[in-house]
Amino acid sequence: MQILSIQSSVAYGHVGNSAAVFPLQRLGHEVWSVNTVHFSNHTGYGAWRGPLLAPDDVRDVIAGIDDRGVLGQADAVLSGYQGDPAVGAVVLDAVARVKELNPAAVYCCDPVMGDVGRGMFVRPGIPEFMRDTAVPAADVVTPNHFELDFLAGTTTTTLEEVLAAVDVVRERGPRDVLVTSVLHDAVPEGHLDVVAVSDAGAWAVTTPLLPLAPNGCGDVTAALYLAHLRTTGSPAEALTLTTGTVFAVLEETLAAGTREIQLVAAQGAIASPPRTFAPRRLR
Template sequence: MKILSIQSAVAYGHVGNSAAVFPLQRIGVEVLPVYTVNFSNHTGYGAWRGPLIAPDDVREVITGIEDRGVLPQIDVVLSGYQGGEGIADVILEAVAKVKAANPSAIYSCDPVMGNAKSGCFVAPAIPVLLRDRVVPAADLITPNQFELGFLTGTEPDTLESTLDAVDRIRATGPSTVLVTSVERPDREPGTIEMLAVDDRGAWIVQTPLLPLKANGSGDVTAALFTAHYRATGDAADALARTTSSVFGLLERTHRSGERELQLVESQEDYANPAMQFSVRQVR
């Protein structure tokens, strides 16, 4: 499998491509990383250095890949955080080119906007752009519950309202949806859930909620679920594998006391996930 991953990159820490590439490589996926920024560290520190890469420069890198005749071999285009409005056009152009070269290829979009605790942390135009242009072009999306609410104009909190919101967004284009960070009032205390939905049904999985803020964990989640789902077409299995891998990563990061993900140290969790969480079909 080959994945063209168009995301940010940082030198220190793990977000964007700097979070997604190694776990994908560790499970045997060939990744073609294209950077949209090249920062010293993620912006959660409040200060960083390095350039935001101009859309035309990102486009040039993708054109160079096309010149090598590689596009027919690409199985997935993956995108995450979009720092500026112009990157969306570059991504959508890349998706169109890849799908023209390989009709079986899919586009997986992580529509990064924010979360329930901090609200939106992207430029005001980005959520609207994602909702109106980018998400409808995707085959698979991986929003958190907050982002799903914006995309659908709803406030999902219960399982039923979250499933309804997923149905709404699937009607706009994407056939497969992974909802991360599902928090519903009737769940067991101290837990958090993820929900995967495709044409075959809907599945939910529950894990302990660890007391840490882990920048980049969503990027790892989107990447691993995308790869597993693309390989098998089995949403339940992809959900189980991804959940086990990401929980292992988060648990090790929490034990370490470090702020940054212990990405390399957790590599065995990607290659051989413990499969310790049961996935339940809810539809």
């Protein structure tokens, strides 16, 4: 599979393309990495250096790929954090061009906006752009629980409410939805659910909640789910493989005692995902 990944990039650590590209390559996929920023490190440190690329510069890189006559060979477009609605427009133009050349291609949008306890952490206008423009254009979306509630315009506290919120999002366009970090009234204490919904049904896995919250896990999750979904054609299988790998990466990170996810150290679990969690069918 060949994937056009339009995301941020850091020299030190793993977020955005610096989190997504290596796992995809380790799975054997070609990745065309287009960076929207190139920072020294992720912004969670509170200080960083490096350029925020202008939307026209991002557009120019994608146009250069098109000049090679290969853009139609892309099987998927992947996007994550978007620092400016103008960059979001560039992403959607790229999606439209890829799909014009290859109607079988899909767009996976990780609608990065915020999280429980942090609220929205993106610039004003980004949440509305995600809800009203980017997500409806996507085939696959991977929000966390907080982001799902915003996209659906609701507050969910039960698994049934989560599924109803997913249905609201799916009615707007995307057929495959993966919801991460799902907390509801029936999940065991110290655990969380990851929920996958498609035309074929809905599934969940329950995983222990480890005592760390490193940056970049959502970027890895979106990339892995896209890859496994397209490779296997099964949301349940993609859910199993993705959660098994991500949990192994988190365990490696916890053992290392670092705030940067240990992708290289855990690469065996990327290439050969452990079946740590069995999915249960919800409907």
